Amino acid sequence: MLHLKLDNIRKEFDGKVAVDNLSLEVPKGVIYGIIGPNGAGKTTTIRMIMNITIPDSGQVLVDGYPADGNFKNRVGYLPEERGLYKKMTVSEVMLYMAEMKGQRASDIKNKIDPWLERMDLLEYKNRKVEVLSKGMQQKLQFVTTILHDPELIILDELFSGLDPLNTELIKDILLESKRSGKTILFSTHVMEQAEKLCDYICMISFGKKVIDGRLADVKARFGKNSIQLEIDGDGSFISSLVGVRDVIDFNNYLELNLDENTDTNAILKAVAERVTIRRFAIVEPSLYDIFIDMAKVDPSEVGRGEGAVDV
Numbered sequence: 284m285l286h287l288k289l290d291n292i293r294k295e296f297d298g299k300v301a302v303d304n305l306s307l308e309v310p311k312g313v314i315y316g317i318i319g320p321n322g323a324g325k326t327t328t329i330r331m332i333m334n335i336t337i338p339d340s341g342q343v344l345v346d347g348y349p350a351d352g353n354f355k356n357r358v359g360y361l362p363e364e365r366g367l368y369k370k371m372t373v374s375e376v377m378l379y380m381a382e383m384k385g386q387r388a389s390d391i392k393n394k395i396d397p398w399l400e401r402m403d404l405l406e407y408k409n410r411k412v413e414v415l416s417k418g419m420q421q422k423l424q425f426v427t428t429i430l431h432d433p434e435l436i437i438l439d440e441l442f443s444g445l446d447p448l449n450t451e452l453i454k455d456i457l458l459e460s461k462r463s464g465k466t467i468l469f470s471t472h473v474m475e476q477a478e479k480l481c482d483y484i485c486m487i488s489f490g491k492k493v494i495d496g497r498l499a500d501v502k503a504r505f506g507k508n509s510i511q512l513e514i515d516g517d518g519s520f521i522s523s524l525v526g527v528r529d530v531i532d533f534n535n536y537l538e539l540n541l542d543e544n545t546d547t548n549a550i551l552k553a554v555a556e557r558v559t560i561r562r563f564a565i566v567e568p569s570l571y572d573i574f575i576d577m578a579k580v581d582p583s584e585v586g587r588g589e590g591a592v593d594v
Contacts, residue, residue, distance in 0.1 A: 285345055285357060285435040285466060286311055287332065292328055301327040301458035303490040304341065309468055309483070314461050316468040316477035316484045318570065319578070324490040325470035326363050329439050332468075333360055356385045359433035367424055369413035373404060376412055380427035391430065397425045404450070406474045418449060425453060429460070436460060436470040442476055454480060474570040485569070488578035498570075505573045508541040509566035510550070516558030524553055538566065
């Protein structure tokens, strides 16, 4: 497995800073998300990792050494700009792309049908790429990215344009890849995708790192002392309990915002003495909320969920 480290990389275009002294480290065998709004510097960062764009300063290290073209055969890279050879057949494209990664056709041919069947593309095996819909082409390009069994998979805005069913299909494959020991790095402006998939994240805004680290640690750092309750009975007394700062009634449930040092268990016990608690949950901050708070960006520039679109 590849160990990837970015050491203070910086890139300007025509005097405008695209990536500003960014450092991060991607542990082996994890799913790592680079997240932020459109124009934050995600694609430029990935291009510098792939040695397509050269940093003005800083360096990209692979297994402790400066990255060069020699490591690319160990990487599967799906760029933001989609593109396939449309006059080739589907199987021809798959073979060609694998051979570009140093694979022999004889080693790849037996992988083609299983992958096409999984992607629901088997009936198009001998048809030209140009007859495929945009979504089909996107699935095909994803398969060509991982067909050579790379150690590191880098995906730039992978889920953009995919419908929910195909999004779930790709997510399943990424989780399987992680379980087999591969490292996955992907960029997205849709926070919910990162929240569902990532072990580690790096938030960037205007080319600068906002926060990075293990997802669970990031969320714990910004956690607020709040709980959600579903109760049977009159809960109007709850707002008067010591330690309860305020209560928000969402009709189907109550959200209790507690003072910083209030014991959650003590509040639950006090409530349970007077009404029946049907369900309770500790409120976790979403990545969307954390990013908006930390980066001070316009919320319309950041995707909250699956339905978000580029702006």
